[in-house]
Amino acid sequence: MTENWNEIDRFAKDLIHHAGETIKNSFKDKLSIESKSNANDLVTNMDKEIEQYFVKEIRRYNPDHKILGEEGYGDQVTSHEGTVWIVDPIDGTMNFVHQQRNFAISIGIYHNGIGMLGYIYDVVLDELYHAHKGNGAYMNEEKLKPLKPVPVSEAIFSINATWITPHEKVPYQIFGPIVHDVRGTRSYGSAALELAYVAAGRLDGYLTMRLAPWDIAGGKILIEEVGGVVTNLQNQTHSLLGKDSLFAGNADVHNEIYQNYLQGKL
Secondary structure (H helix, E strand, O other), rough: OOOOOHHEEEEEEHHHHHHHHHHHHHOOOOOEEEEEOOOOOOOEHHHHHHHHHHHHHHHOOOOOOEEEEEOOOOOOOOOOOEEEEEEEEOHHHHHHHOOOOOOEEEEEEEOOOEEEEEEEEOOOOEEEEEOOOOEEEOOOOOOOOHHHHHHHHHHHHOOOOOOOOOOOOHHHHHHHHHHHHHOOEEEEOOOHHHHHHHHHHHOOOEEEEEEEEHHHHHHHHHHHHHOOOEEEOOOOOOOOOEEEEEEOOOHHHHHHHHHHHHHOOO
8 A cells, every 4th residue: 555655744743743742741740760771771651651642643543554662562563564653752761851851752654664754853942853755854844954074073973971981892992083083072862862963964973882773763764864874883774673883974974984983893
């Protein structure tokens, strides 16, 4: 069956804005906070509630669509055959808990493995980054410009301090020279926002050792629509079925850093 992508786009935006209002209205309420894989891997009642909302509404809209969600309320997705929604209800939960800002809703909609629609919604700033394959990327109604070439020496690069300090499972010695050679570094605590900022040209590159499909799916579509590149640290395409490293950026920055700092070292 042929999908009506314009209709799905309108439906997805309505869901996202409704979910955003629900999240903002929750700020005055006491959160129920739990830990997942470790004490700093937080999940709240709102993460669960928002994902359940997306799952319910998407299944009502089209029960043939599959859903891969962070909190596990969707389907056990083992392939990207058909139409698959990849959903992170709140990316940056630690920021949500501690700051009530610097978090986002992230959704990527893929059809037979091809990214068709991507969304990252900064709930507090009411900034919706969105892209429809072949039609460019936008922040609200403003079209994002194609990314311009930037040398590494002038790049603003996003990397978490975890990856450049001693760690038995991380090749931190490889990443240190990048930090010294770029113009500046940032870390926002939300992979979705960092990918949106790459798409918008606010960041020139973003590198991290371990992300899940729902962290990557929406931002990948946005960045590719403005001429950027999204791979893992081995310069390979993500399967979006399991966890992987991530290296996203302006095409020039991505190429220069991969060739001069990463290639053959990981």
